[in-house]
Amino acid sequence: PAPGWAGPEGATPPPGWSPSVGDPSTGWGWPAGGPGYPGQPMPGAPYPAQPTPAGHYGWYPAVDPDDPLVTPPHAGVAGWFARCTGTVRRSWRQLLPIVLLTQCVPAAIISVLSLYLVPTDEPVTGPDGAPVLPDGYLEHVFAFYGVVMLAALLFGPVQAAGWGAGTWVVARQAAGEPAGLGAALRYGLRRALGLWGWTIVASLLITVGACLCLLPGVYVGFAVALFGPVYLFERQEPIGRAWRMFHQRFGMVLGRVALVMCALLAATVLDLVVSTVSGVVFGADPTSAPGTTVGAVALAVVGAALAAPAYLAQLVGLVVAYAEQRAQEGPVNAARLAAELG
Structure with missing residues (x-):
């Protein structure tokens, strides 16, 4: 034989x-x-x-070349992209409500809070030509950023639950197993606190890098981008493992993560456009009148909802990129990955 x-x-x-x-x-x-x-x-x-x-x-x-989730070695970016689009077609009905509930709703709430808390007073020029801050300006600035950061921390477990639930849906549907919305959210809640904790660690590392200079912060962000899937599938050493994956196959991981970041950048630009339109239409202080307040709040909610495709692309792109890196290390398929989620 x-x-x-x-x-x-x-x-x-x-x-x-x-x-x-x-x-x-x-x-x-x-x-x-x-x-x-x-x-x-x-x-x-x-x-x-x-x-x-x-x-x-x-x-x-080698892995099955027709596996719906795992890109076989040497399939290239075309194979990765084909599995990303296949995953979206297969799972969007479950992923879209998860993204809207756990990512867009918190983003909309933070945007609405920003409308009420952002300082509207502008510095003025004093008699000597030097800028003079209005009374209470610094207090308003610190209150604004403090409330926004607190809201982001409070919503962190909700967002982490959404990433866990979405990853569970992607892996199980690729393996041909049932993946109901309720079961997905229950799985996400079980993993939420752990994933949220590692998200804080990754965010702090990126912040430290950005404080040294913008470029190191961007580099760290790319290097630890796969920590979420690593934690969910392996549940140990997510930062170090993601770092090693990035440097062992630098070009491959960099290319996949860069494509995901392009989707997030597009969502950021779209959000800036919506904010600019809101400022032009409703003025610097949209809460000055009931009519402008309603319009500004509606635009903030619309802007948050428009970011849903970017969140979806981020989730799917990183999970498929992680599965591809596993295939570079040894035989793996969608059935094994779904079983590893537990």
Whole structure:
């Protein structure tokens, strides 16, 4: 029989069969136990070198090239993008309400708070030409940023629950398993506090880098971008593991994360456009009259809702990027990833 052949005794491999792919419909060619790959190395551990039929070393059984979530090695950015779009088509009905509830609603609330708290008084020029701050200006500035930061911290677990719920939906639907909205949110709530804690750690690292200079902050942001999927699937050392993934395959991870960041940048620009329109239409102080207040609040809510596609792209893009990095380390598929979420 062919090297690595695991088909029925006495049978010959089907046309086009190779030990690196196999036939998932029959189980032929997969390691013992089927395509779930039980007993394989822990995530991040080196896969033991095995001889290929041609005698070369360093080979491991590759992932299913048709896996809906895991991009096989050497498929490139086209393979990653195809799995991202496939995931959106497959899971958007569950992901959209999760994103709206856990990401857009907190963003809308913070935007509305900002309308009432942002300082509207402008510095004036004194007799000597130097700028003079209005009375209480600094107090208003500190109150504004303090309330916004407090709201962001309070909504942090809600947003973390949404990332967990969305990741659960993506993995289970890719594996062909049921993924109801209620069950997804319950999973997200179980993982919310842990993911929120690591989000704070990552945010602090990015802030420290940005304080040194803008570029180090951006670099750290790219280097730890995969900490969320690492925590949810592996539940250990998410910052260090994401950092190693980034530097082991620098160009690959950088390219995927950069594409995700482009979606977030587009959402930021759109939010700035909405804010500018609000300022032009309703003035610097939109809370001065009931009519302008209603209009400004409506625009703030619309701006938050328009960011939903960017949140969706961020979630899907990072999960698929993480799955691709796992495939670079050893055999993995959607069924195994769904099982790892627990």
